Amino acid sequence: MTSTSTPTRSPRPAGVARLAAMRAAFGVLDTVAPHVSARWALRLWSTLPSNGGRRRDERPFAGERSVVDLPGRRSVVVETWGVGEPVYLVHGWGGWRGQLGAFVAPIVDAGRRVVAFDAPSHGESGPGVLGPRRSTAVEMTEALLAVVERHGEPAAVVGHSLGCTTTAIAVHDGMPAARVALVAPSADVVAMTDEMARRLGYAERTKREFASRLETLAGRPLTDFDLTRMAGAVPALVVHDRLDKEVPYAEGVRVSQAWPAATLETTEGLGHQRILRDPGVIARVVEFVAPSRPSRGAVAAQ
Template sequence: MSAVDTSARTTPTPATAPSTGTARATRRRLAARARLAYVRGRLHVLGVVAPRRAGAEAFTLWCTLPGGTGRRKDFRPHAGEVVELAAPRGGRVVAESWGSGPVVYLVHGWGGWRGQLGAFVAPLVDAGYRVVAFDAPGHGDSDPSVLGPRRGTLVEVMEALEVVGAHFGDSAAVVAHSMGTTAASKVLSAGPLRTERLVLIAPNHDFAEILADFDRMLRLSPRVQGLLRGALEDFVGHALSDFDLAPLGADGQLPQTLVVHDRRDKETPFAVGHRVAESWPTATLVATDGLGHQRILRDEATIDLIVRDIAARPSALRPSS
């Protein structure tokens, strides 16, 4: 998980008469290539003369949130009721709710925010649920991460969900996207929050795979790779493999789960969602085609499928008539 722009590795296609937008995009790609080259060069030199400093800088890059406006899009139908809750490591976690009835939590991914999943709000409220979404530290309207502005960590996403869960209570469902799928699954497997239904949209890679991609992108030396991995495991207090999704639900202890993944997802391959669904005895896989990693969050047919799946299971949390 890094904010280093991997688009730098894509060579722009020349055009005889580029439009203003094309020229601007080309300049951005060239600037991204220059930034990546600088970072690689700096880490290479530090890896030779000051490897621990190189490891520390790689850790900071890993925890830096991605830029771009795509993850900041807002699909909420209207403002809900906002509460501010205390994060365990300091600062505020902002949560927002709509409607009444059994709770459904919406959990954003890496660099995202609660508005990204806003297209789920109205359909779930219409189906009789109270929808609760929140911003993890460093994301959206919540206070910065313990690591500072523009930073974030998986454990803080988990802690935010625990804090929000303690405030609003157990849920009929949790709908999570991308890295939020790991955060939600870890919290549910640990037990501080219970839910009757889990929906994983575009679940993320195993962290060994993400780390290997990060190491290759920055061309880190084996020594710096080891220092980075050690710093990450020291921070979270666990081996990185403890956060791999497929083993988390392999014992059948997690709730009934719907895995929704697009076959043309460029951020997390469809094979990842397929692997999770194959590994979890409680999981069912639904494939979409052509929605990618972000558009899937606002596709009406996909949202309708997910809402109907949640509503098809009568909630023990719903008062009997």
């Protein structure tokens, strides 16, 4: 959810120097003007990352493209494939619908319709309420609910990373879903805000002000974003890699242990992104979200 997550490789010298300068600035502002440092932290928190791995396109071919409008003259791009009960694909922070494209063909072959979308400021969708390249988990959840309202009650949802949080919030708030697959979920937003504070070097005054601003922006307490508090009866499959450097494996373990109807599947060496295109992971997720039944027609390029 934040562009300041742990890098997957050693930072370049320029990046190290920039981080050191930011830490020095935050250290001063935390003492003399915590409201200014909190505003800066909130801007960093809501700015999307720009690494290319999140722009991979795994779609088998283009589906039927449409647009769903949101309040405030916003809109999101939606793409669908196949027929039948809808299975929704929900990308993570800074991602887009094409990242989860490897799931499309097998889900359609299982007789379901796939619905994928780009959250505000993501992919091909227009800017969110905070402007281009900025968004929030609340806004991503709002988009999911609007797409579901247009395309129908989910037979299942497949979420990745922050898309797992988006999915869990929507289900917790009443969105019906027969089952959910959570790939590399983050367990607790509060822990993420603490990690950002450690990385940027600000202390309690800024942390309190930042949390207050974040809750005001979200319109709900930060504890509402804790997946371990959202445990419900919906069957869930949690898939997480032991070597995930963006969201630690322990997060997926915590989620699976907190949800009474959850099953944990562990992978080794796929990391945070390659897990979305691994044949074994795809097969397991599809088996879970679209149990075998007579196919309504395999995917074929049109």
